[in-house]
Amino acid sequence: MTYQPLHVFQMRNHESPDAVDEEYHRRVGSPLTFTTSFKPYLMQRETPAGKSYPLFVVPTKKLLLLCDRLRGNSNKIVSLVDALPKRARERFFHDQLVSEIKRTNDIEGVRSTREEIGVALKSGWKSNVRLASTVQLYLDILNQELPTVESLEDIGFLYQHLLKGEINALDAVDGELFRAHGVHILSYQSNKVVHYAPQGEANIQQRLTAWLAFLDDDNYPSLIRAIVGHFMFENTHPFYDGNGRLGRYLLSGALAKELDALTAVSLSQAIFGHRSSYYSAFTMTEDVKNRAEETFFVIKILGIIDDCQRQLIERLQQEQDELDYFADWQAG
Numbered sequence: 001m002t003y004q005p006l007h008v009f010q011m012r013n014h015e016s017p018d019a020v021d022e023e024y025h026r027r028v029g030s031p032l033t034f035t036t037s038f039k040p041y042l043m044q045r046e047t048p049a050g051k052s053y054p055l056f057v058v059p060t061k062k063l064l065l066l067c068d069r070l071r072g073n074s075n076k077i078v079s080l081v082d083a084l085p086k087r088a089r090e091r092f093f094h095d096q097l098v099s100e101i102k103r104t105n106d107i108e109g110v111r112s113t114r115e116e117i118g119v120a121l122k123s124g125w126k127s128n129v130r131l132a133s134t135v136q137l138y139l140d141i142l143n144q145e146l147p148t149v150e151s152l153e154d155i156g157f158l159y160q161h162l163l164k165g166e167i168n169a170l171d172a173v174d175g176e177l178f179r180a181h182g183v184h185i186l187s188y189q190s191n192k193v194v195h196y197a198p199q200g201e202a203n204i205q206q207r208l209t210a211w212l213a214f215l216d217d218d219n220y221p222s223l224i225r226a227i228v229g230h231f232m233f234e235n236t237h238p239f240y241d242g243n244g245r246l247g248r249y250l251l252s253g254a255l256a257k258e259l260d261a262l263t264a265v266s267l268s269q270a271i272f273g274h275r276s277s278y279y280s281a282f283t284m285t286e287d288v289k290n291r292a293e294e295t296f297f298v299i300k301i302l303g304i305i306d307d308c309q310r311q312l313i314e315r316l317q318q319e320q321d322e323l324d325y326f327a328d329w330q331a332g
Contacts, residue, residue: 049288197237226254270308
């Protein structure tokens with residue numbers, strides 16, 4: 001039988017509370033299941049749920065196969081990149097970086113052009129050109145100079161630099177490091193509330209401290225940990241604005257460590273093409289009927305990354321074919 005979300009299981013069992021409880025405890029109590037101490041804020045339709053559950057992931061066959069496939073794809077990408085001449089490799093990487101920054105902005109409805117990102121790419125850290133610091137932080141990932149995220153202050157530092165000049169004054173940080181007041185998130189396709197985020201900076205700091213500890217906990221597989229961590233960060237939503245851009249940047253840094261830099265700076269491009277299913281995966285995980293199971297969220301993100309890698313491999317092979325054709329033409 002196909003492994004299904006608990007809300008689907010509930011519908012197929014005619015909403016029998018006993019059957020759903022039994023299935024939930026079977027999943028969360030399995031010795032194979034990865035259960036965290038993190039209790040995400042859950043929703044019941046458009047209102048906060050009155051119940052909470054620990055976030056957990058069941059390592060299904062599909063999930064494990066996807067993890068294995070991503071690592072195989074990554075090895076192929078590295079081999080194809082290494083085979084390119086230096087100038088072609090640099091051109092490909094920089095084009096990918098420009099596209100990535102444009103798409104992470106597009107996802108949030110923030111206007112930017114390839115031309116201005118290209119100017120920022122040439123300007124350097126100390127420039128006042130728009131998006132210059134954003135570009136430099138992504139360049140760090142490409143150069144395997146991965147972001148340090150070991151403290152709450154590190155999160156604040158990355159936020160200020162990644163989004164320098166991009167946050168409206170009304171949405172600026174009003175707490176010590178994070179937002180001081182509550183927020184809710186609307187669906188990007190409608191005006192329905194899809195998430196109420198934790199309130200109070202002390203609560204946010206406590207949850208992010210737990211998030212930092214989770215990211216450093218090698219009792220969880222590293223690739224699954226990176227994706228679960230992405231959900232935890234977005235569920236906490238520590239700022240009024242810019243959470244999506246920072247969350248994707250942090251996940252890109254984790255992917256560069258676990259896979260390869262080119263996959264890492266293709267994440268937002270891949271998500272842009274799967275926006276509806278990406279946001280639906282958050283909604284499913286935050287639905288109280290699913291009792292904080294993140295298995296399907298992890299599978300969705302892994303699938304998005306797999307699709308991204310396949311496109312990268314195709315483009316890199318095409319790039320190499322064109323170079324070979326040109327070399328043969330010159331030789332002939």
